[in-house]
Amino acid sequence: MKRMEIHAEMDETTRQAREALLEKLRNDPRIIRFLQTEKQDGQFLEQNAGAMGRYLDSLDRCSRCRGLEFCRQPMKGRGLAMHVVDGILEETYVPCRRQQAVMDLRRHRSSYRIFHGDPGDLELSMKSISMEGETPEYMCSYIAAMQSVDKPGGIFLYGQPGTGKTYLLTALANDFARQGLKVSFVKVPLFVQDFRQSLEDPEYRQDMLGHLKFSDVVVLDDLGSEGISKWTRDDILFPVLDYRMQNGKKTYFSSNYTPEELLEKRMWVDLDDYNAFHAIPAASGTDPFPGTAGENDRKLAEKFCCVSGCIFSVAGRLAGNSFHLEPPVVKCC
Numbered sequence: 001m002k003r004m005e006i007h008a009e010m011d012e013t014t015r016q017a018r019e020a021l022l023e024k025l026r027n028d029p030r031i032i033r034f035l036q037t038e039k040q041d042g043q044f045l046e047q048n049a050g051a052m053g054r055y056l057d058s059l060d061r062c063s064r065c066r067g068l069e070f071c072r073q074p075m076k077g078r079g080l081a082m083h084v085v086d087g088i089l090e091e092t093y094v095p096c097r098r099q100q101a102v103m104d105l106r107r108h109r110s111s112y113r114i115f116h117g118d119p120g121d122l123e124l125s126m127k128s129i130s131m132e133g134e135t136p137e138y139m140c141s142y143i144a145a146m147q148s149v150d151k152p153g154g155i156f157l158y159g160q161p162g163t164g165k166t167y168l169l170t171a172l173a174n175d176f177a178r179q180g181l182k183v184s185f186v187k188v189p190l191f192v193q194d195f196r197q198s199l200e201d202p203e204y205r206q207d208m209l210g211h212l213k214f215s216d217v218v219v220l221d222d223l224g225s226e227g228i229s230k231w232t233r234d235d236i237l238f239p240v241l242d243y244r245m246q247n248g249k250k251t252y253f254s255s256n257y258t259p260e261e262l263l264e265k266r267m268w269v270d271l272d273d274y275n276a277f278h279a280i281p282a283a284s285g286t287d288p289f290p291g292t293a294g295e296n297d298r299k300l301a302e303k304f305c306c307v308s309g310c311i312f313s314v315a316g317r318l319a320g321n322s323f324h325l326e327p328p329v330v331k332c333c
Helices: 012-027 028-038 042-047 049-062 097-111 119-123 134-146 165-178 188-197 201-212 229-248 258-268 271-278 297-317
Strands: 076-084 086-094 114-115 155-159 183-187 219-220 250-255 321-325
Touching: 012 028, 012 049, 028 042, 028 049, 028 134, 042 049, 049 076, 049 086, 086 097, 097 114, 097 119, 097 165, 114 201, 119 165, 134 155, 134 165, 155 165, 155 258, 165 183, 165 219, 165 250, 183 188, 183 201, 188 201, 188 229, 201 229
Parallel strands: 114 183, 155 250, 155 321, 183 219, 219 250
Antiparallel strands: 076 086
8 A cells, every 4th residue: 555645734732742752762771672573663653653652551541550450541441552453553542450350250251141140240250259257157168168069959048238248159050150150149138129120121121030940050149038918929930940959050049148037938928827827726746837737737837828838848959968158257248
């Protein structure tokens, strides 16, 4: 391609500024190295002084970098890169090393079918979690989470808010996503709210349920904090967990409630259910449904709450083990 030459007269001030810039460029080691790498000479530098000046400014801004949050580049996290193609200088903005590291950490975002988290959460990994100062319970939960990776089931984490349940399961979900597995990380109250607001869009609702059913790994975070109703129980949780149990899909849970409290919370979705269940006389011996009078009366009780019982049973079989997180824990939900 033939270069077009344009001649224009410069006033004295402009001429002096240009000479000062050229002098600066000629003596800068980075520019000298660029010219050597691209096999260009002083004439090339004079013809592209303005562009090379912008390149040097970009390098200077990066050399004083204190982190992405303090980035002074026109495009945050991206610096100016120069290449010579057929004698023509081409300018492009490319990610700096800090931005590239963040992009590498977040590249697995495409493996998520649903992700109810902040962008920064995508940078978490199990290896990045320090056990320094953590409680024995948290360490036990961390070990159990790590060991669950190669086992068929997941784990159920419960404890008070702020004990690190979400933090731990987010890191674990990221590690699965980095392996290329399809993952859905769902905050159950948010999912229920979104599902309720899309009642007039059955296709969207089916897609969302499909993600929870068919993902390789599902994390149901904050289970039990959503508004309890027969609808959420029967139309959302039960079909999802039943499918995942029948097909051996890895599923993780976190809750502010113990497994026993969660079972009780899900059984009594209205006062009639509660009264009907507790009206049955107590029987001697051990019974998984306390307050029933054996097998026959148990069936009567199950008429009101069998679905809730199944949901807990499914969750128990999916999760495998429960671990209690006791405060204080350094990490927060």
